[in-house]
Amino acid sequence: MGIGKSKITPSINVDDMLKKAEISHEIEAEKQDADKRLTEIREAKEALLKIHQDLQDAIKAERDAAMILKTAIDSFGNIINGICNAIVKAEQNTQFKATIKSEHLAQLQQLLNQAIETWKTLLENHRSEQTKMLTEHESNMRKILRRNEGVWFSDFWMKVLVIFLFVYTMALGLIVYCVA
Template identity: 80%
Template sequence: MGIRKSNITPSINVDDMLKSAEISHEIEAEKQDVDKLLVEIREAKETLLKIQQDLQNVIKAEDDVTVALKAAIDSSDNIINGICNAIVKAERNTQFKATIKSEHLAQLQQLLDKAIETWKTMLENHCSKQAKMLTEHEFNMRKILRRNEGIWFSDFWMKVLGIFLFVYTVTLVLVAYCVT
């Protein structure tokens, strides 16, 4: 579409003008976005440079601490070796004198007597507890037998039962063998 003023002046194309204005507006907006991004990138770069410097300082401090720790380890090893050598010398050069007096033997005898008395009382308590448990067990067995609970065979009847079962099994085997 074109607007004409007169025959002498050329026509103005409004669509092209709007498109060019729109394009220039978009370019301006993108420039502003790019400027903002550049500012953010510069700030990030400065922050990264500060972090890098801090890391270098930390690495240097770590190296200093490592050297100090190695020196401390070496000196502690020397101290430990010196202490061990002093202990060994003291053990070699020290003589112990041991004497046993009759008073000490009497004290030892008293301690042994007390220990023996303690063991005797403990053994007597144990025996009395066992006797009590045995009496209770016998009482329970009598009660069971009085009520005819359970089964009890004398030696004679157990022998008779065993012989009967043996003869029965042998007979059964022979019958099965003869049948087949």
């Protein structure tokens, strides 16, 4: 439908103008929605990277603690030998003779074994906590993916998307230029 002013002035096509305005409005709304979703995706990605780094740091700390505990367990034998050697030297260099009964050594060995068992249980508790945290993290990731809050684009598909949007924008620009 056109509105004619006079024979000299060309007629204005109102339907085409309304359609163009609606299309422009729809495109702008879709762009805003896409920008919003991309922002949400970036925020989720940053949060996941931070959680991943925290988990790696915790695993490294656990490994360090395990190595320290293993070293301590290995050095207990050296400690007992050192104590025995010190006692022998003390007996040889003093006029008083000290005697250590085998039951006292057995008590010392029992205390050392209890200490080792305590450290082992602490290490096992720490590992179970780490496993629990990892399981909780995996559960949270599954929830995010189930609600379609997280989107993953591989490098290839991201390139395809960017090229498509570029071609689409150029084609749309050409159409607008040719029509105007």
